[in-house]
Amino acid sequence: MTTQTVQAKALEPLIYELSASGRRAETLMPKLDVPESAPLPAHLLRDSLELPEVSELDVVRHFVRLSQLNYAIDKGFYPLGSCTMKYNPKIDEDTARLPGFANLHPLQAPETAQGALALMYTLQQWLCEISGMKGCSLQPAAGAQGELAGILMIRAYHQERGDTKRTKILVPDSAHGTNPATSAMAGYTVVTLPSDARGDVDLDALRAAADETVAGMMITVPSTLGVFDENIREIIKIVHACGGLMYMDGANMNAMLGVIKPGELGFDVMHYNLHKTFSTPHGGGGPGSGPVTVNEKLLPYLPGPIVAIVEEASEAEGAPRYGFVMPEKSIGRLKAFHGNFGMHVRAYTYIALHGAEGLKAISRHAVLNANYVRVRLADAYKVPYNRMCGHEVVIEGRFADVPDIRALDISKRLMDYGFHPPTNYFPLIVHEALLIEPTESESKETLDRFIEAMRAIAREAREAPELLHSAPHTTPVSRVDEVYAAKNLTLCCRLPSAD
């Protein structure tokens, strides 16, 4: 079989290009141990099935070679801001694959799934304790879905009170794109709030916007600029005073464990990213998990079902009986079944391995690492908010004396030094932003090597700028043409037509 894809050298053929008519993985063909029944009527059957015909070894080699084209935490430093690319403990992979979890069907009767339900119940309790909240739902499959849950809960809360004139959600201009996108999905108008010169929310703008049409505000703590907003209590007071509710985007919880509890601070609802803070692996783009926790106000609206104790422990039976319940005014289901349970197992394992002291140490060292990078880069790069930062720091990837060097060039050159680049061009309000999140997993030696690479690149920008423009030079492919992909849209392997 041949394909009509880009006529060019390829690092690794497409799996379809490895295909040979008639080849198959024989040992994987299931046997039939019952009599054959009458076949389906012919008009219901497909004529052809265009899947590859390859051997098991073909598949193994193909995907091993593909894996070798990737960079990953297991290979090296991955300071992708806002993503918390910390070490993913191997034991978490083992616990999630225990047959008692992996083979458990989601619709089994609760009495056959008490171990899984106990785990989910305990994780709900732990996430409430860590955030200072009163209730938790593990349903959301990712942070963005947690956000949708939170905003829909805020909407349901106001509707319940007949408060239908609230049509706006306030969002700082530094926010993740998911915040405004979520608000729009839930039917709200987004009001963007400017940041002040220190990177905090502009309080005058907030006061001017806070009126009886505001349903709530979404804010990330510490902010996506990497700083703890010094006016956070004042912000919460202003929004509550106008009748709005406060949503905390928990993407940056890795800076907050045992440092502050959002519920105590006055937030009404927040989400976690288990794949960030509690180190469930990012998987090349998921799966994630985005549990939400809430205070008393929003308890009845949690997405469900959630796990509850349906019968207290008795003397005869040492353990309580767990079951699923739907909160009384729930916004409903967010996905089929009960959330990304495999990620719940990994996060449970991770928290169990840390305990309170371990979790506190995470945030203290994540923030230590980010501040160390900040002070050591501040004389080579512009640090627009050069004050004590949270677990990440934003710098500008540009130099006044070499105007044609961009953040993208610096990122690509960093690959030649063996590092994954920081997040590029986010937050949007920083020119040529490079958002660096080292995480607590990284040693001083690794940070020093990264800092030296960044400083070397700043020198190269002046002395040999072509090295940056033409980077990367050491990766499996050189700079990839994004414009070509969009103009010559090829989204799947084109096979020759059957005729």
Place this chain on the structure above:
Amino acid sequence: MPYIPHTDADRAAMLDAIGITKLEELFDAVPAEYRFPPLNLPEALSEMEALWELQALASHNAVAPEYALFLGAGAYNHYTPSVINHLLMRGEFYTAYTPYQPEMSQGTLQATFEWQSMIAKLTGMDAANASHYDGATSFAEAITVALTHHRQKRNKVILSPNIHPQYRAVARTYHQGNGTRFVGDKSGRATLDDLLDLLDENTAMFAVQYPNFFGQIEDFSNLAQKVHASGALLCVVTTPIALGLLKPPGALGADIVVGEGQSLGIPLSFGGPYLGFFAVRDELVRKIAGRIVGETVDSDGRRAYVMTLRPREQDIRREKATSNICTNQGLMALAGCIYLALMGKHGLRRVAEVCYHKAHYAAERIAQLRGYQVHTRLPFFNEFAVTCPRPVAEINRYLLEKHQIIGGYDLSQDYPDRENQMLLAVTEMNTRAEIDALVQALEAAQNG
């Protein structure tokens, strides 16, 4: 401390560079009265203690193969070839993130491109995206595409009551704030003709499931023509193993095809992480949400892959994006991709045939039992409904306690008029001995 490599000397040097003396001073910007609250959590466990604790929890669940499993209803017990886990466990795949930097992510990008290709071929559509959270959220996002396609001028969605009840529930959750009207599934009894009568100039989408929630293959041969005559889009919810045999939804005229990819080598894992797939006709590609990988070249003319059509997405388009999706189910799509490559053209068809024959064997034997009625008027794939002589909950308790069998799904939970109806699923993992044991146990369950 777990996974924190700092020595005392490192900490001292780093604090000194920052110009402070204690870690706690890093947090001076946090309001003092809320700073450093107590955390009431159990003491840290060592790795072996944690493993024991998790093993103990896992042991309190009843699972296959110790129990014979005949439960489906959207999650299926198929065989996962050994190769899949070995490849998924490669740190290069599972400890990477979204391929924002294509030069360092060609492995993830090419695998995603291959996944998109295989899903497009399997469903008979032109293009597919990288993934959604699961089948239910794929379905909810398909509705968004239909609303966008009609520029929000049509707000009615016709739902077949034979679509998975949880998918319909999730669609309603997603769209509770945007004025979408859902019709068709109220009574649970509407026929395809009843649903077609609801079509009008305000209908954005008409949605069916294939095979439907009860495992039946409804006759959709002229459906697309009728739906398209009103200007609405046709969305087909499907399941990939069945497509090893069945005519693809693309050939039936579907505009959007979505579904759950868990059957493709992904463990049951109590409901997640699973894999939503999403395929469309070319005309709709620019309106779909999620990551899409396209083919391109690098600066040396080598073939390469990159995320494309990015301006649709939330991080660029913000409140004008049609979806907030960011992280999806990347590693699960890799599992699905490996599964389809391994099983391939012959293997997928073989798995589908074996499921089909085993389910039909089970249905024929149960149909012979006194007191049981098997609902197989329409052709079916590997699931079928059975009316039992007693409430399903009672029968299932008996099967579990006396025979180590996890019985079917109790349909009366979602369809009140399907009293005593059980939905049974049979896959290649159910041996003849298991099926025969189920039949005997059902016979015995008449009297309990």
